[in-house]
Amino acid sequence: MMLPIIETDRLILRAPRAQDAEPIAHYLNDFDVAGNLARVPHPYYLSDAQAWLRTRHVDVDVADANFSIDVKGQGYAGHIGFHSGALGPVIGYWLGKPFWGRGIMTEAMISALDWFFATSRAPIVYSGVFHFNQASLAIQHKLGFTETGRSALLCLAREAEVEHIDTQLTLGVWKARRT
Template identity: 80%
Template sequence: MRNERAAPMMLPIIETERLILRAPRPQDAEAIALYLNDFAVSGNLARVPFPYHLSDAKAWLRTRHPDTEPDDANFTIEAKGEGYVGHIGFHPGPDGPVIGYWLGKPFWGRGIMTEATIACLDWFFAETRAPVVYSGVFHFNIASLAIQQKLGFTQSGRSWLLCLARDAEVEHIDTQLTLGVWKARRT
């Protein structure tokens, strides 16, 4: 059963020790295109084509608005002193909100995505009180699965999902995180 969507709101700027999470802006297009035009990144994502062009980034950015419902909120991830490094956001799924994320390859292995995901989930659960957030990874994306497991996501099944970059249906490990588990882990 799906929750009613929350009313549109202005996205906040979320600051952590090393990161700034903010609404995407048109000037992010070049960095988005640079990092997503790497198959090591786009090949792990369902809804991103490869090759990925500047025109793709500009078209996607035109769909983003700073006043949106929380379950359609998207944040640019900036590393303090380094600039744009990736993206994290939510979209409505068939069973409820889905969180997805990616990080430019030069920034892998530094704990950036774990830090960004914690901040986004704290914000999302506080804003919506949604009982569950869904996610998942393609079966070969062990690093992303490790982040989710570290944060309390549990495997809820397997499915097949179209990966645009691979132009193929790929086995997907479905995951979910309940508000109760999140609260217990954060205290």
């Protein structure tokens, strides 16, 4: 399946491209961003972004779809994507700090989840946040994710196992929320 371009009032979700490497490296080299993510080391270098981008493809399975988030008129702001987890599809996301607190991730999540549930046969999407990331947890609660438990997850930037709040969103809850 070819990755679509998803447009909202303020955003464009599109396939990652090589030109994203510099802003990715810039934003992820901020510990306040990287420290909220499991699989991002700190410091984060341009070569890390370039290597990661080489693993992205426009022709992907729905469960491995990744989108760069562009804010119209401002450019690259962050990332949202899906990957296969132990229980099923997992959604992950991040924004560069200049874009925090503006509702951008909520808007991106709604569009990505609408697309995902319409395109896949998955009855559920998993996610979660480190226990201190209350802003991200608030977005998930607003969108209908429920907490399913706690686990310990390695945070590469912190070089430590960190308490993780595990969450999930069912298709039924998503459909009910959208009507």
